[in-house]
Amino acid sequence: MVWFRKKTALTASAETKKVKIPEGVWSKCKNCQEIIYAKEIERNLNVCPKCDYHFRIGARERIELILDAGTFVEMDANMRSVDFLDFKDSKKYKERIKAALKKAGDGDAVICGTGNLEELPVVVAVFDFAFMGGSMGSVVGEKITRAIEKGLESHAPVLIFSSSGGARMQESIHSLMQMAKTSAALAKLKAAGIPFISVLTDPTTGGVTASFAMLGDLNIAEPRALIGFAGPRVIEQTIRQTLPDGFQRSEFLLEHGMVDMIVPRSEMKQRLSQVLRIFTKS
Amino acid sequence: MNHYLDFEKPIAELETKIGELREYSTDSVDFTGDIKKLEKKAQKLKTEIYTKLTRWQRTQLARHANRPHTLDYIEHIFTEFFEVHGDRNYRDDPALICGFAKLDGKPCCVIGHQKGRNTKEKVHRNFGMANPEGYRKALRVMQMADQFGLPIFTFVDTPGAFPGIGAEERGQAEAIARNLREMAMLKVPVIVTVTGEGGSGGALAIAVGNRVMMMQYSVYAVISPEGCAAILWNDGAKGPQAAEALKLTAQDVEKLGTVIDDVIPEPLGGAHQDHKLAAASLKEYLLKHLSELEDLSADELIEQRYQRFRAMAEIEEQQ
Numbered sequence: 001m002v003w004f005r006k007k008t009a010l011t012a013s014a015e016t017k018k019v020k021i022p023e024g025v026w027s028k029c030k031n032c033q034e035i036i037y038a039k040e041i042e043r044n045l046n047v048c049p050k051c052d053y054h055f056r057i058g059a060r061e062r063i064e065l066i067l068d069a070g071t072f073v074e075m076d077a078n079m080r081s082v083d084f085l086d087f088k089d090s091k092k093y094k095e096r097i098k099a100a101l102k103k104a105g106d107g108d109a110v111i112c113g114t115g116n117l118e119e120l121p122v123v124v125a126v127f128d129f130a131f132m133g134g135s136m137g138s139v140v141g142e143k144i145t146r147a148i149e150k151g152l153e154s155h156a157p158v159l160i161f162s163s164s165g166g167a168r169m170q171e172s173i174h175s176l177m178q179m180a181k182t183s184a185a186l187a188k189l190k191a192a193g194i195p196f197i198s199v200l201t202d203p204t205t206g207g208v209t210a211s212f213a214m215l216g217d218l219n220i221a222e223p224r225a226l227i228g229f230a231g232p233r234v235i236e237q238t239i240r241q242t243l244p245d246g247f248q249r250s251e252f253l254l255e256h257g258m259v260d261m262i263v264p265r266s267e268m269k270q271r272l273s274q275v276l277r278i279f280t281k282s
Numbered sequence: 283m284n285h286y287l288d289f290e291k292p293i294a295e296l297e298t299k300i301g302e303l304r305e306y307s308t309d310s311v312d313f314t315g316d317i318k319k320l321e322k323k324a325q326k327l328k329t330e331i332y333t334k335l336t337r338w339q340r341t342q343l344a345r346h347a348n349r350p351h352t353l354d355y356i357e358h359i360f361t362e363f364f365e366v367h368g369d370r371n372y373r374d375d376p377a378l379i380c381g382f383a384k385l386d387g388k389p390c391c392v393i394g395h396q397k398g399r400n401t402k403e404k405v406h407r408n409f410g411m412a413n414p415e416g417y418r419k420a421l422r423v424m425q426m427a428d429q430f431g432l433p434i435f436t437f438v439d440t441p442g443a444f445p446g447i448g449a450e451e452r453g454q455a456e457a458i459a460r461n462l463r464e465m466a467m468l469k470v471p472v473i474v475t476v477t478g479e480g481g482s483g484g485a486l487a488i489a490v491g492n493r494v495m496m497m498q499y500s501v502y503a504v505i506s507p508e509g510c511a512a513i514l515w516n517d518g519a520k521g522p523q524a525a526e527a528l529k530l531t532a533q534d535v536e537k538l539g540t541v542i543d544d545v546i547p548e549p550l551g552g553a554h555q556d557h558k559l560a561a562a563s564l565k566e567y568l569l570k571h572l573s574e575l576e577d578l579s580a581d582e583l584i585e586q587r588y589q590r591f592r593a594m595a596e597i598e599e600q601q
């Protein structure tokens with residue numbers, strides 16, 4: 001599993017690396033602006049030890065935090081996005097896919113598989129924001145749907161960790177259709193009485209929020225994650241006002257009744273295990 | 283009031299001339315010959331212009347102020363329509379029309395976005411952009427149709443769900459998502475037509491059907507061309523380029539194979555030229571699809587709808 005660890009190292013704290021201060025040793029927290037020893041942030045699950053800010057983490061890193069060591073078996077690892085519309089903005093979609101594969105790894109924007117969570121078999125789908133902003137095209141929709149169908153078939157709870165800017169515009173109408181496809185699969189899961197827990201991490205917006213991410217039997221958010229339908233910029237342009245502080249953050253959603261709880265990264269695995277054991281009576 | 287798009291103006295000029303000649307015609311002066319000639323010319327010009335429209339021009343047609351909206355189609359297609367209001371939770375959303383009616387004598391449910399024609403109406407209808415309560419009302423009414431075993435016809439015509447503070451506070455994303463999931467489980471036929479603009483999740487939230495069709499000059503995309511341009515080109519004015527890239531016309535979407543079942547022909551020059559004719563064309567397709575679905579059982583309808591969306595993927599799997 002050498003490749004696995006290498007990827008983790010590569011995706012680790014992409015945000016903390018941007019900082020210009022002494023390469024790699026010190027990081028500046030983008031929330032509290034404190035200069036912190038980079039290793040310390042990493043040791044702290046990529047959460048700022050000063051202000052509790054949750055940095056974005058890669059999919060494989062999150063899988064390591066959630067599943068029991070060595071139990072993850074990846075599904076659909078060889079599924080690739082296709083530029084079927086010949087989409088081109090400033091860059092061709094074909095090239096964007098290639099660049100993303102190089103930068104973020106070969107899982108596209110979501111990595112799915114089976115594994116154990118404190119010995120309970122589960123199916124997980126984990127987004128990687130580093131891959132084209134975690135955007136959902138055909139591959140993401142198909143992988144998520146297969147993950148849900150896997151849960152249905154094996155009677156295992158399904159966990160989706162979202163981190164996505166929304167639908168992938170480069171696949172136009174097909175990205176939109178993935179919202180319907182994944183939600184329909186969840187309808188089947190619900191009818192079968194199998195738990196689905198949606199974990200919302202920073203950021204979860206657009207078509208991902210407006211489909212499976214809001215459909216958890218429980219919706220659980222990481223602290224201070226941006227979660228919404230429309231992006232803040234779009235809303236500001238529409239209503240021509242600046243948005244209030246904390247708008248569309250996890251705490252705002254909790255207050256408005258859209259998420260069930262906010263759980264810090266350090267307690268996530270334990271809380272998920274507790275919830276699933278109640279829901280599955282095990 | 284008549285609105286003309288830039289590319290419609292030459293046709294409009296010819297038609298004005300024809301109208302004038304008709305007016306000047308008397309028993310002693312006969313312009314019939316000239317009128318016929320001009321009419322032939324207008325017809326030719328229309329055919330020429332409308333076969334060569336760019337995707338952006340088609341988007342403008344889909345948004346044409348004179349285009350028939352849901353209430354117009356209801357008037358021409360259904361009988362005994364009555365509207366029902368409210369999500370039983372927050373308020374009534376005038377951007378989404380819900381009600382019941384008869385189609386050729388058969389009781390059914392009708393759902394559709396509603397845009398306005400003049401400024402006052404447009405504001406009242408919020409430009410066809412529904413809030414969460416609109417989607418919740420639609421779900422309430424669709425589930426009522428399910429309860430009474432009535433087929434559902436939905437008409438999609440929206441730039442998208444409304445992006446506002448209140449909409450976010452009341453859970454716009456959750457409202458849309460729930461509709462997607464619950465529509466998948468409806469035990470009655472659901473027949474969807476994109477009549478004008480099919481914009482993003484706000485369109486899809488009433489578009490999970492056993493059949494999905496598009497009117498000839500309608501568009502359907504994951505995001506509006508302007509929204510796409512603002513994100514990918516960093517310039518909202520690049521809408522025309524984004525429209526090309528998004529391949530959003532009925533003809534484009536039909537080519538993908540799995541997304542829509544039919545493209546419904548419109549009168550030459552677009553549905554706004556003749557509401558009655560456009561509605562008659564649409565009605566024919568609604569009846570055809572209803573007759574195909576009528577005899578399916580609840581389970582068959584749910585499974586057919588599931589497989590319809592399940593098949594939508596353009597992917598590559600390497601060994």
Ligand SMILES: [Zn+2]
Pocket residue numbers: 029030031032033034048049050051052053
């Ligand atoms: Zn900090």
